[in-house]
Amino acid sequence: MKDFRVYVSTNEVPAQALEIVGSIAKVKVYEGKAAPPRGTLLKEVQEVDGLFCILTEKVDGELLDRAKKLKIVANMAVGYDNIDLAEATKRKVMVTNTPGVLTETVADATMALMLAVARRVVEADRYVREGGWKLRWSPMMMVGSDVYGKTLGIYGLGRIGAAVAKRATGFGMKLLYYDAVRNEGLERGYGIEYVTFDRLLRESDFLSVHVPLLPETKKSVGAREFALMKRSAYLINTARGSVVDEAALIVALKDGRIAGAGLDVFEDEPVNPKNGLLKMENVVLAPHMASGSIETRTAMAVMAARNIVAALKGEAPPDLLNKEVLNR
Numbered sequence: 001m002k003d004f005r006v007y008v009s010t011n012e013v014p015a016q017a018l019e020i021v022g023s024i025a026k027v028k029v030y031e032g033k034a035a036p037p038r039g040t041l042l043k044e045v046q047e048v049d050g051l052f053c054i055l056t057e058k059v060d061g062e063l064l065d066r067a068k069k070l071k072i073v074a075n076m077a078v079g080y081d082n083i084d085l086a087e088a089t090k091r092k093v094m095v096t097n098t099p100g101v102l103t104e105t106v107a108d109a110t111m112a113l114m115l116a117v118a119r120r121v122v123e124a125d126r127y128v129r130e131g132g133w134k135l136r137w138s139p140m141m142m143v144g145s146d147v148y149g150k151t152l153g154i155y156g157l158g159r160i161g162a163a164v165a166k167r168a169t170g171f172g173m174k175l176l177y178y179d180a181v182r183n184e185g186l187e188r189g190y191g192i193e194y195v196t197f198d199r200l201l202r203e204s205d206f207l208s209v210h211v212p213l214l215p216e217t218k219k220s221v222g223a224r225e226f227a228l229m230k231r232s233a234y235l236i237n238t239a240r241g242s243v244v245d246e247a248a249l250i251v252a253l254k255d256g257r258i259a260g261a262g263l264d265v266f267e268d269e270p271v272n273p274k275n276g277l278l279k280m281e282n283v284v285l286a287p288h289m290a291s292g293s294i295e296t297r298t299a300m301a302v303m304a305a306r307n308i309v310a311a312l313k314g315e316a317p318p319d320l321l322n323k324e325v326l327n328r
C-alpha cells in the first residue's frame with residue numbers, strides 16, 4: 001500500500017488529516033510559508049500518485065503533463081478555479097473539492113462583513129483605540145446604516161447563498177436572488193424572490209456574491225453593474241475576487257457610486273500594498289478567511305485526505321468533480 005506517494009503543498013494541514021493520507025501513502029509536505037514556487041511544484045508532482053493542494057496552486061495542463069502517475073488532485077477548498085478540470089479529465093486524473101463542510105462558516109463570515117461595514121465596526125474600533133472618542137456620547141457619532149429590514153440581493157443561490165438567506169431572514173431582510181439556475185424549492189423555503197440580474201442590482205441594499213469563478217462570472221460585477229446599484233448599497237464578496245472588476249469597484253467606491261464594501265477575496269491575493277482599497281474607510285477587508293474556523297478548516301483537510309485515500313484504493317472519492325474519469 002505504502003508504494004503510493006502524496007505531495008501536500010502546505011504544512012498547515014492538521015495532523016489528523018496527514019495521518020489519514022499517511023495510512024495509504026508516503027507523504028511529503030512542502031515546508032515553506034508561502035505557496036511552493038512553480039518550479040518546486042512541477043518537480044514534486046513528477047513521481048506522485050496524489051496531490052493534496054490548496055487554492056494557491058495552479059493545476060493546469062503543464063503540471064498535469066509532468067505528473068505522469070497522478071491519480072488524484074484533492075483541493076482543500078470548495079472553489080476549484082485553480083484547477084483546469086477539463087485538462088485533468090482528459091488525463092483521467094480525479095479532482096475533488098470540499099463542498100458542504102464550510103457552508104455555515106462562510107455564511108457566518110458573510111454576515112460578519114455585512115454587519116461590520118454597515119455598522120462601521122472596524123472603523124469604530126480604530127476610532128476608540130486611537131483616542132478619537134474624546135468628547136461625550138453624541139447622536140451622530142459613527143452612525144452607519146441598518147441591516148435589519150433591508151433588501152439583500154444574493155448573487156448565486158448555491159449552498160452558501162442559501163445559508164446566508166437563512167441567516168438574513170432572522171434580520172428581517174427582504175430576500176432577492178439571481179442565479180443562472182432557478183431554485184423554486186428554496187424560493188418557497190426562504191420566501192426569496194427570483195429576479196433578473198439587473199433588478200437584483202437596482203433593488204439590493206446589500207449585494208452578496210456567492211457564484212463560483214467561471215468564464216461567465218468573471219468580472220460580472222463591474223462599472224455597468226455599479227452604475228445600476230443604489231448609491232446607499234454595499235457589496236459583500238466572500239466568493240472569488242475576480243467575480244468583481246476590482247478597478248471598477250475602486251472607482252465606484254471613490255465616486256460614492258456605492259456606499260461601501262465588505263471583501264474577503266481579491267483579484268490578486270495577497271493584496272498588493274498599493275491596492276486603492278487599503279486606503280478607504282468605507283470598506284472592511286479580510287484575508288480570504290471566510291471558511292477560517294478551526295473546526296471547518298480541520299473538516300476540510302480531513303475531507304480532502306479521505307478523497308485521496310478513496311482514490312488510491314481504487315474507489316470513487318466521495319467528492320469527485322469529474323465523474324467521467326470513472327467510466328473510461
Ligand code: GLV
Nearest residue numbers: 076077078079291
Ligand atoms: C475557499 O475560498 C474555498 O473555496 O474553499
